[in-house]
Structure formats: C-alpha cells, structure tokens
Amino acid sequence: RGSQGEFRAFDPATGEALEPVFGGGGAAEVERACALAWAAFDAFRETGLEQRAAFLETVAQNILDIGDDLITRAMAETGLPRARLEGERGRTVGQLRLFAQVVREGSWIEARIDPAMPARTPLPRADLRQRHIPLGPVAVFGASNFPLAFSVAGGDTASAFAAGCPVVVKGHGAHPGTSELVGRAVQAAVASCGLPEGVFSLLFGTGNEIGTALVADPRIKAVGFTGSRGGGLALMGVAAKRPEPIPVYAEMSSINPVFLMPAALASRAEALGKGFVASLTMGAGQFCTNPGILLAVDSPDLDRFVAAAVEALGGSAASTMLTSGIHAAYDSGVAKLAGSGEVTTLARGLACSGPNQAQAAFFTATAEAFLADTELQEEVFGAASLLIRCPDVAAMVAVAERLEGQLTATLQMDAADK
Amino acid sequence: RGSQGEFRAFDPATGEALEPVFGGGGAAEVERACALAWAAFDAFRETGLEQRAAFLETVAQNILDIGDDLITRAMAETGLPRARLEGERGRTVGQLRLFAQVVREGSWIEARIDPAMPARTPLPRADLRQRHIPLGPVAVFGASNFPLAFSVAGGDTASAFAAGCPVVVKGHGAHPGTSELVGRAVQAAVASCGLPEGVFSLLFGTGNEIGTALVADPRIKAVGFTGSRGGGLALMGVAAKRPEPIPVYAEMSSINPVFLMPAALASRAEALGKGFVASLTMGAGQFCTNPGILLAVDSPDLDRFVAAAVEALGGSAASTMLTSGIHAAYDSGVAKLAGSGEVTTLARGLACSGPNQAQAAFFTATAEAFLADTELQEEVFGAASLLIRCPDVAAMVAVAERLEGQLTATLQMDAADK
Structure with a gap:
C-alpha cells in the first residue's frame, strides 16, 4: 500500500x-x-x-x-x-x-x-x-x-x-x-x-x-x-x-538528574540505593523518566548508597529492549562510558540470555571530570546511570547548572537538608 | 564607554x-x-x-x-x-x-x-x-x-x-x-x-x-x-x-490585509477610500498595523473606492521617516513595485520637501499576478499599499490563503456581505 x-x-x-x-x-x-x-x-x-x-x-x-x-x-x-x-x-x-x-x-x-466603550476618552x-x-x-x-x-x-x-x-x-x-x-x-x-x-x-x-x-x-x-x-x-x-x-x-533526550542530599543519605542510604536500581531497571530503563544521572557529595553515607545499589544491580536480570536499533545504541553508549578514562564502572546487571537484551550498567565520575567533558551528559537510552561524586554541595550546584533542560529532576532530601 | x-x-x-x-x-x-x-x-x-x-x-x-x-x-x-x-x-x-x-x-x-491521594488505586x-x-x-x-x-x-x-x-x-x-x-x-x-x-x-x-x-x-x-x-x-x-x-x-514584517467586501463597497466606497488613505499615511506609514495590501472584487464600486483614494492621496503631504536607512529602503521598495510589469501605479502623494521624507504610494495588481509572484507580498515599510483586484470572492480567498501570518487583518463588510 x-x-x-x-x-x-x-x-x-x-x-x-x-x-x-x-x-x-x-x-x-x-x-x-x-x-x-x-x-x-x-x-x-x-x-x-x-x-x-x-x-x-x-x-x-x-x-x-x-x-x-x-x-x-x-x-x-x-x-x-x-x-x-x-x-x-x-x-x-x-x-x-x-x-x-x-x-x-x-x-x-x-x-x-x-465590550465596546464608545464614551472612553481620549x-x-x-x-x-x-x-x-x-x-x-x-x-x-x-x-x-x-x-x-x-x-x-x-x-x-x-x-x-x-x-x-x-x-x-x-x-x-x-x-x-x-x-x-x-x-x-x-x-x-x-x-x-x-x-x-x-x-x-x-x-x-x-x-x-x-x-x-x-x-x-x-x-x-x-x-x-x-x-x-x-x-x-x-x-x-x-x-x-x-x-x-x-x-x-x-x-x-532527558537524563533526569537525581540529587541525593547529605541528610537523606545519612538516614536512608540503603533504601535509596535499592530504590534507585528498581527505578533504573524498570521497563528495561526505557521510561522517559529513567534516572540517568545521580549527584551527591562524597561521604561514607554515599559509599553505603553505592554498596546497596551495586548489590541490587548485581542481581538484576537483563531485559529485552524495544528494537534491535535501540539495543545496539544502548550497547554502544555503555561501551563508550566504560571506555572513558574519567569513568569507573561500579556494577553491571546479570548477563543477557536472549537477543536484544540490555545488561544494566552503573558508572561513576567526579564532578571535575563531568564539568570538563560535556559528552558525559549525553543520554544512554536504557538502564545505564552515572553517579557524579561532588566534593561539596556547591559542586552539585555547578554540575546542575551545566545540565541541559530535563523532563524531571528528583531531590532526595530530609528535613535537615533544607 | x-x-x-x-x-x-x-x-x-x-x-x-x-x-x-x-x-x-x-x-x-x-x-x-x-x-x-x-x-x-x-x-x-x-x-x-x-x-x-x-x-x-x-x-x-x-x-x-x-x-x-x-x-x-x-x-x-x-x-x-x-x-x-x-x-x-x-x-x-x-x-x-x-x-x-x-x-x-x-x-x-x-x-x-x-493534593496527595494516598488511598487512590491502583x-x-x-x-x-x-x-x-x-x-x-x-x-x-x-x-x-x-x-x-x-x-x-x-x-x-x-x-x-x-x-x-x-x-x-x-x-x-x-x-x-x-x-x-x-x-x-x-x-x-x-x-x-x-x-x-x-x-x-x-x-x-x-x-x-x-x-x-x-x-x-x-x-x-x-x-x-x-x-x-x-x-x-x-x-x-x-x-x-x-x-x-x-x-x-x-x-x-506585517502587511495587514484589508478585505473590502462587495456590499461595504457598494454602500460606502468613498468613505472607505478616504479612511484608507488616512490609515496609510498615519505616522509616515510606519505603524506596524499599516494597511499594505487591499483585496477586493473588481466592480464599479471598487472604481469609486480607488477614485476617492487617489484623490485623497494626491493631496497627502510627504512626511519624515525614522531614519535615513528606513527611508532608503522605502524608496527602493516603492521603485521595485513601480518597476514591476505586473503592477500599476494608481497614485503618489505630494512630493518631498526635506531629507528622509516619504512620498506615499498606491499600487494595483491582479489576483492572478499576485498568486504568480510571491515577492509582491514583501512588506514595503512605510506609506505604500497594493490593491489586489480579484475576479470574484473565491479569488480573494485564494489570495488570502497565500498570505503569510499577519499582525492584523481587517474586514470591511456590511450586513449583506455575511
């Protein structure tokens, strides 16, 4: 036709x-x-x-x-x-x-x-x-x-x-x-x-x-x-x-930044880590609100968050993506991040067991590296996310100001973060 | 500084x-x-x-x-x-x-x-x-x-x-x-x-x-x-x-089309002609709502409109434009219209008596010529206007559909035009 x-x-x-x-x-x-x-x-x-x-x-x-x-x-x-x-x-x-x-x-x-005002002056x-x-x-x-x-x-x-x-x-x-x-x-x-x-x-x-x-x-x-x-x-x-x-x-193209504030990390790092992985892998990471970038101040609490996320991701099954083209773009985006000298791979999900499946990926880089390389904010459509470790809250703000317009932003914060 | x-x-x-x-x-x-x-x-x-x-x-x-x-x-x-x-x-x-x-x-x-609806399902x-x-x-x-x-x-x-x-x-x-x-x-x-x-x-x-x-x-x-x-x-x-x-x-850039409908022309052609010239020459034609194009069906009533406009324009004084650049662009736009084989000059205003003055100009062309030459709808900023003579109302619609987006449009119509 x-x-x-x-x-x-x-x-x-x-x-x-x-x-x-x-x-x-x-x-x-x-x-x-x-x-x-x-x-x-x-x-x-x-x-x-x-x-x-x-x-x-x-x-x-x-x-x-x-x-x-x-x-x-x-x-x-x-x-x-x-x-x-x-x-x-x-x-x-x-x-x-x-x-x-x-x-x-x-x-x-x-x-x-x-309505008309015929008597209005001048x-x-x-x-x-x-x-x-x-x-x-x-x-x-x-x-x-x-x-x-x-x-x-x-x-x-x-x-x-x-x-x-x-x-x-x-x-x-x-x-x-x-x-x-x-x-x-x-x-x-x-x-x-x-x-x-x-x-x-x-x-x-x-x-x-x-x-x-x-x-x-x-x-x-x-x-x-x-x-x-x-x-x-x-x-x-x-x-x-x-x-x-x-x-x-x-x-x-939205990478939907998630801001993990210090008090929230102190009080519930493990729950945030598990919740993040659930959000990252939902629908093979293909929701437009997928959390593609996390911002947090370096701290032992952040290490607890990372440990919980790494553990959850390690048990996360690979899932089928929408098309072979999307799957190929995901693999290539993940390979590019993994191959960057400024990026460290924190964890991968379980290996694939069928065609067009995506193995989830969790990376980290410093705020300094992110600010120096604009390509690090390019969306990798699918279950891939990049944690930006910041020396302080001011660096989180600097990274946020460098981000493009986004569909969503999430603030994980407790009363003490206000 | x-x-x-x-x-x-x-x-x-x-x-x-x-x-x-x-x-x-x-x-x-x-x-x-x-x-x-x-x-x-x-x-x-x-x-x-x-x-x-x-x-x-x-x-x-x-x-x-x-x-x-x-x-x-x-x-x-x-x-x-x-x-x-x-x-x-x-x-x-x-x-x-x-x-x-x-x-x-x-x-x-x-x-x-x-507000939150914690009990909402699902x-x-x-x-x-x-x-x-x-x-x-x-x-x-x-x-x-x-x-x-x-x-x-x-x-x-x-x-x-x-x-x-x-x-x-x-x-x-x-x-x-x-x-x-x-x-x-x-x-x-x-x-x-x-x-x-x-x-x-x-x-x-x-x-x-x-x-x-x-x-x-x-x-x-x-x-x-x-x-x-x-x-x-x-x-x-x-x-x-x-x-x-x-x-x-x-x-x-708006040429603000004015539609002169048949019944309105029949009942008040002379008044419309005089009013048009007053609008055309106001502020040396430099208002953004200046009537740069008129559309009407050819008829003896339209001839009456034109005669009244030509007479009014003939007594209209030249006036100073905002800058020498705007004045030069006006003169060049008017010369281009006057030199077009498809355009007839109906009238000019009184001659200039000082620098940067604009002599008003009133032109006409057929709907056929207008539809064949998109340049005829280019704005000439200042007191210049082009009357498009149409064989019927359908041709007015055809010309209107060819016009770009405009700041204003004016319909001169009487009850019988509805």
Missing part, C-alpha cells in the same frame, strides 16, 4: 520478522495525506464541542473494542509485558476521554470579550474579542517506547483533535501492526462521527524522507514529536527553515 | 548628526552584561510580588520624571511629532503600571496544587504542584518606530521584569539618546528598589556583532524582538543553532 518499498515488524525478544509486510509511504502519500488534511480543516474546526468530544470518546471505545489482538500484537512488536501494555492502553483511552471532557467543558478556548474602545483557534493540520511522530499512549492515538493526537486540528501520523516503524490497528480504530471513528476523512491519516515509511517531507509541507502547521534527540533536532531544523516556520513540540 | 567604535544619532528631519558621541559595545560588554544578569537572576526571581510591582511602578515614575527632555530628544532622533511621542510615553508608563497590577494580583503564576497519587517560573535573563531588541513603548522600557522589558527575568537591552541605534535617558531611569529604579544591578543592562552597538553575541550567550534564555524581518530571522537562526535553543518572540 505504499510507493516506497516494503518493511516488516520484528519481535525483539526472538529477533524474528513478523507478518504481514507493510508498504512504506513516500512523497506521494505525504502529498495525499496533507491535501486531505487541509481540505478537512475548515469543516473540522467548525464542529461543535459536543461533536468533537463524542469523536474522541468514539476513538477511545474503538480502541478498547479491538480487544486482546491489540495487546498481543503490541507485545510481539515491542517486547513489553502484557500488564505494562494493558496499563498503557488504559492510559491511552483515559487521555482521549480526558480531552473529551476538556473539550466539552469549553473554558480552554479562553474566550474573552471586552479614544473610544471597540468591542474586543479574543479566543484560541486551531492552528491547522498537525504532524505527529509516535514514540517507540509507548506504542499506544505516545503513538497513533496518543496524547499529541488527542490534543490536536480536541483543538480542532486534523492529524497526520507518521507511525513508528517498530510497531506498524499496533499502529495500523489503532489507526483503523481512529479511521472508523472519523467515519461514524460524520467527519471528513482527512481529519486523520496514518503514514509509514522507512528512512527519514517521509518525516522530512511531512514537516516541510506548507499545509502542516505544527509538529508533535516524541523520540530521539537526533530525530527531533532534524525535524526542528526542517521546521525552522520553512518559508513559514512552525512550532515543533518535541520530547526528547 | 564602549569597546567597539563610536556613533552618533541623526535628526532625520535635517539629516544632521546630534551630540553626544556614543560608544559602541562589543563582545566584552555582552560578556559583562550577561554575567551580571546571570548573577542577578536567583535574587531577582525570589523577590516578592509586591517588591517586583513596586519596581515596575518606580521605573514608570522615573520615566515621567525625566520630563520634557525625553520628548525633545526623541523628537530630534525620530522625526516623530510631539503629540505622538507624548502619547507613546503615556502608553509606555501605562504598560509598566499594568504589569505592576498584574504582578501584584498574582494569578498569572497559575499555581496549581493537586497507585497512590503524590502531592502535585505546578506554577510558572521565570526562564532566566532575557535579551530585548528595541524597535525604531516606537522609541519608548517598544524599546528600552517597553512591553517586552516590562513583561520580563514582571516574570522575574533580568533584561539585557540592545538599544536601537536610531535613538541612543532616548534610550540612554530611559535606561538611566530603569537603572535608578533598580538601585532604589534594592535589586542587584544585573537586573538591567543597556548595550549599544553598530553592526550585527553585539546582537548575535547576545542571543548566542548561554546565559540568555529568551529573546524579545521588534523590527525587520531580516534582523528577526537572523536572530532566530542564531537562537535555533545554540546547543540549548531558546525562544525568540519576534514581531516583524
């Missing part, structure tokens, strides 16, 4: 290709999707709030109605366990229903009316009105690590629909079957709600051509992206170079 | 250089201003709302306390008349006081507290809190056409102060004396309110070096810009290429 080659999904737990074959899209498919989206925009933006809310709720129900086929396909394509994917489906449906509630409630439009005031309006068709790029909640009908798509924007999704190549199931659920909702078909399109494509063409298309007015820094920055570059630049809302 | 050469202001109405000589800043001044701003940020962001509001009100009062020296200097540097500048001073002071009110009221912080909810926080030091680039309200202590500066962000202003080279008077008023307010001096700096510089260095500095976290498209796009490029890209809030 595409003009640019064919591809299949792979089961990362076995390394085997999955049926069926998918057709990759190219410039022709981008052109068609954008033309349809642009043609649908005026009608979709003029839908009433109730109709738009009902559409979002229909999408949610249609996703649930796929039943277990959705879960088993997503399990095969991502290596994620059933409970995790069932939870993610609940979150996805919950997001769609939440946006339906918000749409129906209506205050998000921030309608504001400043000049009369006209009737002034202000409200939010939809931007136009939105391109959404799904993430590999949340095949439902940050993918075809994830939060970006739900919010664009809620605002009255048609959506063109570039499906992630790692879970095309999951994407197609969800895409058909959205498509059916578009039809049953009487909306123009261009309100939603789903494209697949190998390589970067299709994504670049999509972001460059003048009918696309905003981009939602969740994924790698390289991919996100490339799309931001395309968007900024358009004759009419458009916003790219990108979530990418 | 600068490391990079010297410059003077010029009186555009006489072409003569004004005393005194100003020192141009360079990399050393940018470094110093950014270091001071960064050092001041933590203290300034922690000021209470009342203290910040009082600071804004002190700035406003200090500007008023400069008295007539501010108005006479601004008149000499910009060629703008007294009443216009007194009005702009009122607006500037009003903006500062408005932001003081907003700061004091406090709801702009959008503080939100979702997982307990932690106490969640959200609020707006200041980004960090902000670079502000003043505009030539509003030497007070969009300059050193204009809206960008007022809003940054209100949010708790230190400000580094790159003063516009066309009104350095005005800028220095206002800058000293802000500086005095910083001192009398007990704030760190880095809360505000004012830099001058010839050429682009200083602005580029300012936007590239890692301690600058956002940019406010009002000015030319070339300048704004250049700074956006610098900001996007930083290791940590930052937002550039740029107001630049």
Whole structure:
C-alpha cells in the first residue's frame, strides 16, 4: 500500500520478522495525506464541542473494542509485558476521554470579550474579542517506547483533535501492526462521527524522507514529536527553515538528574540505593523518566548508597529492549562510558540470555571530570546511570547548572537538608 | 564607554548628526552584561510580588520624571511629532503600571496544587504542584518606530521584569539618546528598589556583532524582538543553532490585509477610500498595523473606492521617516513595485520637501499576478499599499490563503456581505 518499498515488524525478544509486510509511504502519500488534511480543516474546526468530544470518546471505545489482538500484537512488536501494555492502553483511552471532557467543558478556548466603550476618552474602545483557534493540520511522530499512549492515538493526537486540528501520523516503524490497528480504530471513528476523512491519516515509511517531507509541507502547521534527540533536532531544523516556520513540540533526550542530599543519605542510604536500581531497571530503563544521572557529595553515607545499589544491580536480570536499533545504541553508549578514562564502572546487571537484551550498567565520575567533558551528559537510552561524586554541595550546584533542560529532576532530601 | 567604535544619532528631519558621541559595545560588554544578569537572576526571581510591582511602578515614575527632555530628544532622533511621542510615553508608563497590577494580583503564576491521594488505586497519587517560573535573563531588541513603548522600557522589558527575568537591552541605534535617558531611569529604579544591578543592562552597538553575541550567550534564555524581518530571522537562526535553543518572540514584517467586501463597497466606497488613505499615511506609514495590501472584487464600486483614494492621496503631504536607512529602503521598495510589469501605479502623494521624507504610494495588481509572484507580498515599510483586484470572492480567498501570518487583518463588510 505504499510507493516506497516494503518493511516488516520484528519481535525483539526472538529477533524474528513478523507478518504481514507493510508498504512504506513516500512523497506521494505525504502529498495525499496533507491535501486531505487541509481540505478537512475548515469543516473540522467548525464542529461543535459536543461533536468533537463524542469523536474522541468514539476513538477511545474503538480502541478498547479491538480487544486482546491489540495487546498481543503490541507485545510481539515491542517486547513489553502484557500488564505494562494493558496499563498503557488504559492510559491511552483515559487521555482521549480526558480531552473529551476538556473539550466539552469549553473554558480552554479562553474566550474573552471586552465590550465596546464608545464614551472612553481620549479614544473610544471597540468591542474586543479574543479566543484560541486551531492552528491547522498537525504532524505527529509516535514514540517507540509507548506504542499506544505516545503513538497513533496518543496524547499529541488527542490534543490536536480536541483543538480542532486534523492529524497526520507518521507511525513508528517498530510497531506498524499496533499502529495500523489503532489507526483503523481512529479511521472508523472519523467515519461514524460524520467527519471528513482527512481529519486523520496514518503514514509509514522507512528512512527519514517521509518525516522530512511531512514537516516541510506548507499545509502542516505544527509538529508533535516524541523520540530521539537526533530525530527531533532534524525535524526542528526542517521546521525552522520553512518559508513559514512552525512550532515543533518535541520530547526528547532527558537524563533526569537525581540529587541525593547529605541528610537523606545519612538516614536512608540503603533504601535509596535499592530504590534507585528498581527505578533504573524498570521497563528495561526505557521510561522517559529513567534516572540517568545521580549527584551527591562524597561521604561514607554515599559509599553505603553505592554498596546497596551495586548489590541490587548485581542481581538484576537483563531485559529485552524495544528494537534491535535501540539495543545496539544502548550497547554502544555503555561501551563508550566504560571506555572513558574519567569513568569507573561500579556494577553491571546479570548477563543477557536472549537477543536484544540490555545488561544494566552503573558508572561513576567526579564532578571535575563531568564539568570538563560535556559528552558525559549525553543520554544512554536504557538502564545505564552515572553517579557524579561532588566534593561539596556547591559542586552539585555547578554540575546542575551545566545540565541541559530535563523532563524531571528528583531531590532526595530530609528535613535537615533544607 | 564602549569597546567597539563610536556613533552618533541623526535628526532625520535635517539629516544632521546630534551630540553626544556614543560608544559602541562589543563582545566584552555582552560578556559583562550577561554575567551580571546571570548573577542577578536567583535574587531577582525570589523577590516578592509586591517588591517586583513596586519596581515596575518606580521605573514608570522615573520615566515621567525625566520630563520634557525625553520628548525633545526623541523628537530630534525620530522625526516623530510631539503629540505622538507624548502619547507613546503615556502608553509606555501605562504598560509598566499594568504589569505592576498584574504582578501584584498574582494569578498569572497559575499555581496549581493537586493534593496527595494516598488511598487512590491502583497507585497512590503524590502531592502535585505546578506554577510558572521565570526562564532566566532575557535579551530585548528595541524597535525604531516606537522609541519608548517598544524599546528600552517597553512591553517586552516590562513583561520580563514582571516574570522575574533580568533584561539585557540592545538599544536601537536610531535613538541612543532616548534610550540612554530611559535606561538611566530603569537603572535608578533598580538601585532604589534594592535589586542587584544585573537586573538591567543597556548595550549599544553598530553592526550585527553585539546582537548575535547576545542571543548566542548561554546565559540568555529568551529573546524579545521588534523590527525587520531580516534582523528577526537572523536572530532566530542564531537562537535555533545554540546547543540549548531558546525562544525568540519576534514581531516583524506585517502587511495587514484589508478585505473590502462587495456590499461595504457598494454602500460606502468613498468613505472607505478616504479612511484608507488616512490609515496609510498615519505616522509616515510606519505603524506596524499599516494597511499594505487591499483585496477586493473588481466592480464599479471598487472604481469609486480607488477614485476617492487617489484623490485623497494626491493631496497627502510627504512626511519624515525614522531614519535615513528606513527611508532608503522605502524608496527602493516603492521603485521595485513601480518597476514591476505586473503592477500599476494608481497614485503618489505630494512630493518631498526635506531629507528622509516619504512620498506615499498606491499600487494595483491582479489576483492572478499576485498568486504568480510571491515577492509582491514583501512588506514595503512605510506609506505604500497594493490593491489586489480579484475576479470574484473565491479569488480573494485564494489570495488570502497565500498570505503569510499577519499582525492584523481587517474586514470591511456590511450586513449583506455575511
């Protein structure tokens, strides 16, 4: 069904290709999707709030109605366990229903009316009105690590629909079957709600051509992206170079610093160490909130934290990553850290027992080394973390000021740390 | 007082250089201003709302306390008349006081507290809190056409102060004396309110070096810009290429389309024609809302509009533009339109009687020609406007869809146009 080659999904737990074959899209498919989206925009933006809310709720129900086929396909394509994917489906449906509630409630439009003041001096005031309006068709790029909640009908798509924007999704190549199931659920909702078909399109494509063409298309007015820094920055570059630049809302690359403050370490170093390893290895370290960097003042309490973490990590099983590409990038990032003269390996998890498994890794370096080498703050996506040993709290602040913007930061502190 | 050469202001109405000589800043001044701003940020962001509001009100009062020296200097540097500048001073002071009110009221912080729900299933909810926080030091680039309200202590500066962000202003080279008077008023307010001096700096510089260095500095976290498209796009490029890209809030280049609908033309073509010329020539056409393009369906009523506009424009005096550079760009833009094979000159204003005066210009072209030549929508800053004659309303829509984003759009329509 595409003009640019064919591809299949792979089961990362076995390394085997999955049926069926998918057709990759190219410039022709981008052109068609954008033309349809642009043609649908005026009608979709003029839908009433109730109709738009009902559409979002229909999408949610249609996703649930796929039943277990959705879960088993997503399990095969991502290596994620059933409970995790069932939870993610609940979150996805919950997001769609939440946006339906918000749409129906209506205050998000921030309608504001400043009535005319014909008698105002020195000049009369006209009737002034202000409200939010939809931007136009939105391109959404799904993430590999949340095949439902940050993918075809994830939060970006739900919010664009809620605002009255048609959506063109570039499906992630790692879970095309999951994407197609969800895409058909959205498509059916578009039809049953009487909306123009261009309100939603789903494209697949190998390589970067299709994504670049999509972001460059003048009918696309905003981009939602969740994924790698390289991919996100490339799309931001395309968007900024358009004759009419458009916003790219990108979530990418966070190492989520954890600050272990002295009093907290003194009172609960072992518990913090065990908790850290549980957080580090959860979901093969593929959550966007994974703790990639720890900051602490050197002390015997910190040694207790490290000992507890090393012990916990030593018994931690390797687990399957989402794709062979992500797994290869993890291994290469870990090897780079392990090979750095400034970095010491504190512990590794249990050895791998199958394809695409990641062996967790815990490293340390000094604050001085970190401040001298900006590459040490590059994200290694997966269960790898770097402890920065600081001579004092001032050095922790200096390291913190050098960090890039982050999705999360965690302060482990007790009353005496305030 | 600068490391990079010297410059003077010029009186555009006489072409003569004004005393005194100003020192141009360079990399050393940018470094110093950014270091001071960064050092001041933590203290300034922690000021209470009342203290910040009082600071804004002190700035406003200090500007008023400069008295007539501010108005006479601004008149000499910009060629703008007294009443216009007194009005702009009122607006500037009003903006500062408005932001003081907003700061004091406090709801702009959008503080939100979702209390803990320890009994929630399947997982307990932690106490969640959200609020707006200041980004960090902000670079502000003043505009030539509003030497007070969009300059050193204009809206960008007022809003940054209100949010708790230190400000580094790159003063516009066309009104350095005005800028220095206002800058000293802000500086005095910083001192009398007990704030760190880095809360505000004012830099001058010839050429682009200083602005580029300012936007590239890692301690600058956002940019406010009002000015030319070339300048704004250049700074956006610098900001996007930083290791940590930052937002550039740029107001630049708008041709403010006016849609003359058939029924409105039928009922009041002459009044619309006269009103259009008054709007076109106000302030030598240098308002950001200047009507640079008109769209209408060809008809005898449109001919009546054109006849009225041509008559009004023929009696319209030339007026002094802000700088010799702006005047030269206006003359060159008008000559380019007049020389285009697709464009017809409908009328010119009265001839010039002094240096840097602009002779207003009114052109026309067909919708077909406009759609074929994207350069016809380039802004000619000043009192020049282009009427697009359309065969029908559908062609007006086609032209409208081809327009870039605009600051304003005006619909002249009567009940029968709905």
